[in-house]
Amino acid sequence: MSKLHISVAMGDYDRNRALYDGRVQIDGCDPVYMLLNPEEMFFRAMRSRDFDITELSFSSYLVKHAKGESPYIAVPVFLSRAFRHTSIYVRKDRIKKPEDLKGCRIGVPEYQLTAVVWARSILQDDYGVNPEDVTWVRGGIDTPGRPEKIKLDLPPGVTIEAAPAGHTISDLLDKGEIDAFIAPRPPSGAALSNPNVAWLFDDPTTVAKDYYRRTGIFPIMHVVGIRKELAEQNRWLPAAVFKAFGESKAKALELLADTSATKVTLPFVEEQLKAARETLGNDFWSYGVEPNRKTIEAFLHHHHAQGLSCRKVGLDELFHPSTYESYSI
Structure with a gap:
């Protein structure tokens, strides 16, 4: 029996490395891997359906899925997660605390970006x-x-303007023409060296840890999607994809914990790993529905409340049915 030839687009992360270097196989598949940045992957996936399996923006997927228009069905593999307190930059010469943002102008790359949805939820709830x-x-x-x-199709009262032609939101922040900036990436160019531009939170790690202790939420940014017709034709595929991505992540965490020679080019890795486990538990980057129920339900709530999903999507319809439960021995 020949293997299924598939294209897989994903980020170059340690948790994916065992897949594209061949240490972990997707059962029954002969994949071609493409390591791409999120902007390219998401644009090509949603505009031209270029990939059989792809990393997806959680928000973009939910916008389309709520309308029944998503070309992909997701599996609960969460390749990107981040506390988005570090995604909010402000003009420190006028913004001293989060509440000062009322009445201000905030730059965003796209209103529906997952990072921006989470940041808005933090500003609103807290x-x-x-x-x-x-x-x-x-x-x-x-x-x-x-x-x-x-x-x-945003709710009444939400005001969005386009940046002036020829200008980026990084330029506008540097010049003081906007008061704040929220994005998955930091501002670029002169804004980075402007002494009046900085994170909203002076110590975002401490604030994020407090947020987690209060809410139990470790924000999910990206999911993995399989083209719907491919999943329908090969009903075994979603479970195989879920299994393989989980095995790849497990190998990455094994290496991360091997501190005889650190596997990432960063000091204090052992200390950071210890701190992450103390705060979030040993399974701090979990895949699957049940370990992430609280985080997923919070995102579904805020996404709909912010007018991005046309209806409140239920957790039981978000992922392929075969990935809600797994076997045990």
Whole structure:
């Protein structure tokens, strides 16, 4: 029996490395891996369905899935997670605390980006800054004229403006024409060296740890999607993909914990690993539905409340049915 030839687009992360170097196989598959940045993957996946299996923006997937228009069905593999307190930059000469953002202008690359959804939820839940309390200015981080990947139908009271032609939101932050900036990447160019531009939270790690202790939420950014027709034709495939990505992550964590010679080019890795386990538990980067129920349900709530998903999607319909449960021995 010949193997299924598939294309797989994903980021170059340690948790994926055992897949593309061949140490872990997807059962029954002969994959071609493409290691791409998120912007390219997500644009090509949603615009032209270029890949059989692909990393997806959680938010973009949910926008499409809620309408029944997603070309992909997700499996609960969460390749990117991050506490987005570090995604909020402000003009420190005018913004001293989160509540000061009311009435301000905030730059975003796209309104529906997952990182931006999570950051808005933090500002709303913890500091009372609602989406309609600010003016959102949409534009590229490095390149002017970035389009919104997906057409949105936002609720009344939400104000979005396009950045002036030829300008990025990084430029606008540097010049003081916006008060804040929220994005998955930091501002670029002169804004990075501007002494008036800095994180909103002076110690975002401490704030994020407090957020986790209060909420139990470790924000999910990306999921893995399989083209629907491929999953329908090969009903064994979603479970095989879920299994393989989990095995690859397990190998990455084994290496990370081997401190005889650190596997990442960063000091204090052993200390950071210990701190992560003390705060989030040993399975701090879990895949699967049940270990992540609280985080997923919070995102479903905020995504719909922010007007991005046209209906409240239930957790039981979010992923391929075969990935909600697994065998045990």
